Amino acid sequence: MKRDLKKELNRKLIVDAAYQLMTKKGIQKTSIKEVSELSGISFVTLYKYFKNKDELADAVALLFFKENAQGLQKIAEDDATDFLTKFQEFSLKPKQIQQNLAPDISDEFLQKVNQSAAVQAYAAEWNQQFWRSMIKAGRADGVINSDVADDVIGLFAGMFTQYVSTHVDDPKLMPQFEKLFMYGIAGKPIKK
Structure with missing residues (x-):
């Protein structure tokens, strides 16, 4: 032992x-x-x-992801914070994480995080847990009132946020993406 x-x-x-x-x-x-x-x-x-060094870098990328995922999970599980505030905090987190890395290495390091099979496997499982917590909070606050199943919302949210976090660098666009995420192409809540 x-x-x-x-x-x-x-x-x-x-x-x-x-x-x-x-x-x-x-x-x-x-x-x-x-x-x-x-x-x-x-x-x-x-x-x-x-x-080899690549295998070691994978282990570092996994540790980096896990540490940052814990902070995001705390946001999702904070019962004292409403859903919209949680969502805004969540949308700011990727930029904050990137700013914690030295500017000249952030692209290289984040590329490794995105390419690591170990990180992707962990991220898939974590992503489901995170969005379950967020959807539960959104339904409790009355922000998510769609009859769409939680699993489908979680799948959409995961795909959408993955794309935005890896492809959108302009902070001016973030409020527009948040609106698109929340209300779809209709642009506002649809009343029945």
Whole structure:
């Protein structure tokens, strides 16, 4: 049992060191030697945990996503905040996350996050949980009053926000996308 615990601790030391370096310097500019030195794990031992730098970068990207997803989940589950405020906080979060990265590495790093199979698998599961919480809050506040099933709303919300967060850089467009998200192409709530 102690051996497994040591392996887990060593892996965590390596990923934490790589995270510090890659989120500051970038993936390409971070060397395995630097990760080895910062983690205190020998160069040779490091390769027992990660067969190459790309695999290590995937682990860092997953950690980055998980840390940021926790903040988003807290927004969704905050019972003291109404749905529209939650949605606005959520829509601002991707820019805030990007601003936490050094400007010259943010594109490289976010590309890795978007291409990582491990991140995508985790994100798919997390996305469902997040939107379940948001839809529940929206229905409770009377903002979501559609007879469309929660699963369909969640699927649409996930696809829509994924596209907007990876393709829309102009902050002036965000209010328009929020309106489109909330009311569709009708542009306003439809009264029956």
